[in-house]
Amino acid sequence: MTSQDQPAATAPAPPSLANRYGGQKRTLSGKAKRTILILAIAAGMAFMAWISTSNATATVTFKDIGYSTPDATLTEVDFQVTKDPATAAKCSVKALDSKFAVVGWKVVDIAPNAADAGSDGGRTTAHRATVRTESPAVSGLIDSCWIPDAGK
Known part of the structure; x- marks a missing residue:
């Protein structure tokens, strides 16, 4: 008795990257980018003001x-x-x-x-x-x- 060859089982469908690692990341909105830019500029100006006044203080x-x-x-x-x-x-x-x-x-x-x-x-x-x-x-x-x- 010979048995007939069975067809090979189909390979599972390759999982997509989105299923494995999550969906695509969302980008920052224009308003969030402007807010970050304004905060960075304000921090830079505060740092420069601190530097300029610390040099003017009396030292010994x-x-x-x-x-x-x-x-x-x-x-x-x-x-x-x-x-x-x-x-x-x-x-x-x-x-x-x-x-x-x-x-x-x-x-x-x-x-x-x-x-x-x-x-x-x-x-x-x-x-x-x-x-x-x-x-x-x-x-x-x-x-x-x-x-x-x-x-x-």
Whole structure:
């Protein structure tokens, strides 16, 4: 007995890409595109305004010149401050021991000065801060300087 060949089963229909991955994505409407463009332009303008005003704010820089330790409980720090002559500033001065631990710390007020004081038209002035220490210091330096708020 011989059997007749059976016809091959038909292959399943290939699934379409839309069935597999979903339909075509919708594009943004003209109104949505305009809204995004307006928001991007506004953000860019706000960023540019921030950049231009941040450059106009008063800044202060400092430079350590040296230090001395007249005795075990005292450190003198010499430094320069560069700022607008009409602006006051504050600087934090610290003294360190051999293990870099802070053994003395002080905030120094830098008053406004005349244009003929110091160098660079009164912008750069030299200062000396005396800091009391709790143990012998091996270094003295300026930690930071800033322009204090007018209301404080």
